[in-house]
Amino acid sequence: MTSPLNAPVLIVGGGIAGLALGIALRRAGRDVELVELNSAWNVYGVGIILQANALRALRQLGLADACIQAGFPYAVSLHHEEDGQPQAARHKPSLMDEGLPASCGILRPALHDLLREAALSAGVQVRLGITVAALRHERDAVEVSFTDGRQGRYALVVGADGIRSHVRALCFPEALPPRFTGQGCWRYTLPRSTEVNSAVMYHGRQARLAGLVPVSQTHMYLLLLSEEAGNPRMPEAELPSLLRDRLQHFGGLIPAALSHLPGPEGIVYRPLETQLVSAPWHRGRVVLAGDAAHATTPHMAQGASMALEDAVVLAECLAGAGSLESALQDYSSRRFDRCRRVVEASVQIGNWQMRPEPGADQLALVREVAVELMRPA
Numbered sequence: 001m002t003s004p005l006n007a008p009v010l011i012v013g014g015g016i017a018g019l020a021l022g023i024a025l026r027r028a029g030r031d032v033e034l035v036e037l038n039s040a041w042n043v044y045g046v047g048i049i050l051q052a053n054a055l056r057a058l059r060q061l062g063l064a065d066a067c068i069q070a071g072f073p074y075a076v077s078l079h080h081e082e083d084g085q086p087q088a089a090r091h092k093p094s095l096m097d098e099g100l101p102a103s104c105g106i107l108r109p110a111l112h113d114l115l116r117e118a119a120l121s122a123g124v125q126v127r128l129g130i131t132v133a134a135l136r137h138e139r140d141a142v143e144v145s146f147t148d149g150r151q152g153r154y155a156l157v158v159g160a161d162g163i164r165s166h167v168r169a170l171c172f173p174e175a176l177p178p179r180f181t182g183q184g185c186w187r188y189t190l191p192r193s194t195e196v197n198s199a200v201m202y203h204g205r206q207a208r209l210a211g212l213v214p215v216s217q218t219h220m221y222l223l224l225l226s227e228e229a230g231n232p233r234m235p236e237a238e239l240p241s242l243l244r245d246r247l248q249h250f251g252g253l254i255p256a257a258l259s260h261l262p263g264p265e266g267i268v269y270r271p272l273e274t275q276l277v278s279a280p281w282h283r284g285r286v287v288l289a290g291d292a293a294h295a296t297t298p299h300m301a302q303g304a305s306m307a308l309e310d311a312v313v314l315a316e317c318l319a320g321a322g323s324l325e326s327a328l329q330d331y332s333s334r335r336f337d338r339c340r341r342v343v344e345a346s347v348q349i350g351n352w353q354m355r356p357e358p359g360a361d362q363l364a365l366v367r368e369v370a371v372e373l374m375r376p377a
Contacts, residue, residue, distance in 0.1 A: 013161035017290025024315035026122035039129035047221035054305035071106030084252030165292035
């Protein structure tokens, strides 16, 4: 497989992985087209945590300072018993030697806007409301048919279209479907309390973990991880009452946060699912990135970090002097074990929350993996 990418690169999916890759490739001088099925090109309005390794990747894209300014950097996670009694203060691993904070909470729409504007300013050509319908592999290109009837020829196609990736279904039919872990995640945003200057977590009964995370000077978000046996459907109209019921035993700052409980439209509930595609992550000139290759749960707060790292590493590999085949092999080799570690550790923590084991230390595992991830991707 020859190396020159003399035709455009097509990115399928306009989320974190797709936008970050578009920025990275344009900075390297590549022609990039991006298609996104969601014609509104918006994201749900809850917060996200950018760990230090995510900020390192964002710095390579020229966006770390803007994200830190838009968000809320912090260095400590405060852990409590369910009733609010202090349990432990954990200092998060950081990259202060690189001038980066340990963590930065940010509103998800704010991060999306920063990535989107940077991609458009860099010259990424974006088309909304369409996706890939079919792919035909040729020796030196991929012929793509789109859902609007248009066709195109590309040097490389990147499936960055999320956990239910259509590109993955087309090119990796042997990949197992996403797996429900047994837990769900609830989130909503609210005004930031002056007491919330870091992540504040409450370890509750019935396999529940509640927390408050600052995402700007004015806002924070509440999250709850709860066991949801059988993956039940959550009727939207009942979301406030269902969430209030699951938080009823929590003390500390949670009761005050519940006074800001929004209506159904302001609450996001997602069943927790994982996906890990076996390496290599390419078939010919089609490659996967982000959740399409390795969807994880929020226990390590590393989903965005892994997507951003994918983008930076893939762009670096494509800039190498070897063939395209060797570049894509190198990408999988650099990313697979690191992403697998995050996925497996996150699942392990969730399992411990649902089925406690003697001697299991969730916080120790989180720190162990976080320290590992301080090493460059």
